[in-house]
Every structure is written in C-alpha cells, then in structure tokens.
Amino acid sequence: MSNNGNTVLGILAGTAIGAVLGILFAPDKGSNTRQRISDEAQLAKQKLADKATELKEQVVSSASAKKATIDEQVDSIITNASYKADDVISSLERKLKDLKEKNKRLQKTS
Structure with a gap:
C-alpha cells in the first residue's frame, strides 16, 4: 500500500x-x-483527496478481510481444542x- 501511495503522490506532484x-x-x-494556477491546484487537490479516499477504502476492505480470516482461524482452533x-x-x-476395577480386584485378593 505504501508503494502505491508514494507512486500516486509522485505522479500527482509531477503533473501539478x-x-x-x-x-x-x-x-x-x-x-x-494566476487563475489557471489556482484552477490546476484545485484539480490536483481534488485528485489527491479522491485517491486518498480510494486508498482508505482499500485498507479498510483489506483489514476487514484479514479480520474475518483470523476470526475463522480462531473458531477452528477453539473447535479443534x-x-x-x-x-x-x-x-x-x-x-x-x-x-x-484393578483396585477392586486387589482388595478382593487381599
């Protein structure tokens, strides 16, 4: 994820x-x-915000999937135990x- 984020940030910065x-x-x-610079800055800001949102959603999705897998593994371990x-x-x-039974037999023979 970090490489993806750095690459996207580099591309956006280079474009801007x-x-x-x-x-x-x-x-x-x-x-x-000045107006064109302002417009380009706003566009770059929006692209960066969109990419940040996308990366956040990917991280949340990945974390949820990992949690589900861990929950399944814990349930399996508990069941096996x-x-x-x-x-x-x-x-x-x-x-x-x-x-x-051995104790009873020993007591009878004594």
Whole structure:
C-alpha cells in the first residue's frame, strides 16, 4: 500500500508541477495565469483527496478481510481444542475405570 501511495503522490506532484510550469511560461496576462494556477491546484487537490479516499477504502476492505480470516482461524482452533479436550477426558475416564476395577480386584485378593 505504501508503494502505491508514494507512486500516486509522485505522479500527482509531477503533473501539478508540470502544469504550473507550463502555465507560467505560456504568454498570457498575469490574472489569467494566476487563475489557471489556482484552477490546476484545485484539480490536483481534488485528485489527491479522491485517491486518498480510494486508498482508505482499500485498507479498510483489506483489514476487514484479514479480520474475518483470523476470526475463522480462531473458531477452528477453539473447535479443534474442544474435540481434543473431549478425547482427553474420555481417555482419562477409561483409565480411571480401569484403575477402579484393578483396585477392586486387589482388595478382593487381599
């Protein structure tokens, strides 16, 4: 994103400078030249504002997509952890049952 923004800014700045230099060296009245410079500056300002809005929307969209992906991954991890916890609990319950049976047998033989 930073490269995109820098490239666009460079192009806009170059265009504005070129337009201003072209107007300054063109033979015309001072008032007309000042008006043309003002108009070009307003146009460049508007283009820059439009590009900034576009870049902001891209960043927001990208951030939203990343958040959705992270949310999905977290949900998946939680689900997997829940299944593994159930497996561990079941295994421990079986071990406990086996130990209780062994303990009963040992108590009967004693």
